[in-house]
Amino acid sequence: MSKRSALVAALLLVLGLLVARPAEAAAVRIMPLGDSITGSPGCWRALLWNKLQNGGFTGIDMVGTLPAQGCGVPYDGDNEGHGGYLVTNVADQNQLPAWLSATRPDIVMMHFGTNDVWSNKPTATILAAYGKLVDQMRASNANMKILVAQIIPMNPGTCPECAQRAVALNNAIPGWAASKTTAASPIVVVDQWTGFSTSTDTYDGVHPNDSGNQKMADKWYPALSALLGGAQPSPSPNTSPSPSPTPSPSPSPGSAGCTATYTITNQWGGGFQGEVTVKNTGAAPTRGWTVTWTFAGGQQVTQAWGGTATQSGAKVTVKNESWNGSLGAGASVTFGFIASWNGSNPAPVPVCAAA
Structure with missing residues (x-):
């Protein structure tokens, strides 16, 4: 093969490799x-x-x-x-x-x-x-x-x-x-x-x-x-912070332990926003949790998210949603709520029971 033929062959090989190389995906x-x-x-x-x-x-x-x-x-x-x-x-x-x-x-x-x-x-x-x-x-x-x-x-x-x-x-x-x-x-x-x-x-x-x-x-x-990642997320949007009530398992005290910490995060005339952090203090995972407290200032919960809240008189009961009841040892989750108040807004002491 002549030098010229060899050169042409080499160029064709390079061009072939360039053509065969897949294009990089655009960012x-x-x-x-x-x-x-x-x-x-x-x-x-x-x-x-x-x-x-x-x-x-x-x-x-x-x-x-x-x-x-x-x-x-x-x-x-x-x-x-x-x-x-x-x-x-x-x-x-x-x-x-x-x-x-x-x-x-x-x-x-x-x-x-x-x-x-x-x-x-x-x-x-x-x-x-x-x-x-x-x-x-x-x-x-x-x-x-x-x-x-x-x-x-x-x-x-x-x-x-x-x-x-x-x-x-x-x-x-x-x-x-x-x-x-x-x-x-x-x-x-x-x-x-x-x-x-x-x-x-x-x-x-x-x-x-x-x-x-x-x-x-x-x-x-x-x-x-x-x-x-190419996965198509559901176009159905998240409904938080006003989730629909979801049935929760009844707590069985003794199978696991938990604590609840109550915080007032925002307050305005006649209303306030609070949150409660639930922590698993036991060695075993929880299957569910329930937090209760009693208001001392006539407060009324009007909305909650991250938990299903009910109120009877001054007593408030919040149970986990279906997706956040299971907590590993040492794990925690926070739920929030909006409530009304009139005159005073003392912070209650919540009690947590784990299942």
Whole structure:
């Protein structure tokens, strides 16, 4: 074979290898969308990014027109977390289409509405803004996957009514999502409310601190990893923080032990938010738990999540849900509630019985 023929053969071999090499899959583009809780600095995004990387989800690209703001660890920090923004203003001013055009996301994860609640925007108005943004997302990408958060609790010192307004918004989100979801572009509700405390997980009653950021990252991860892993999450949204009553097993004291710690996390005129942490103090796993306490100030529970609550006179009984009754040795779970009060609101001492 001549030198020229050998050279041609070598070139053809190289070209053949290049043609045969499969194209690398494009990175999935994910847009975190919201206000300062998402972007200023929104360090739950750094925790989530590294959690995804450690979980093997490396083919992702966080996108947005805003850059990262530190957080002390390497991560892909592009985002659309605009401090001080109202979702109703973003919708009214048609700001989202330009962000979508610049970044072309495949998935949007949205925690938006805190400033609207603070500004006393009606729940229906906020949901209408959500709907407009979803329509704009689908105009950008007909197969857009959308994660919408039930927002974290809020209790700013200048807005005692905000806590209850956030509850009203979160209660309405699942129904809105169910009416808006489609097979091609599912809306998955991510419960960022349950288990989050403004007293321990924020530094100002609104913005998450280190523990709050960790809780937010941990809540986003399963929903987002399901999309990235190819599993189709159910578009039927989570109904927390107002779960339907679920029968629970009757406790059998002696088979396991547990303690209950009662905390008032938010309080406003005529109402308050509380949470109770149940911990298995026995050596064996629990099959279920029941917490009871007696109010001394005429308080009345009006809503609960993470447990099924009943009240007879001053006595409150909360039983586990079907999904959180089993606790390993040393494990704990938290349920929350909203209650009314008038005149005084002393904290009762709860009693826990494990089955």
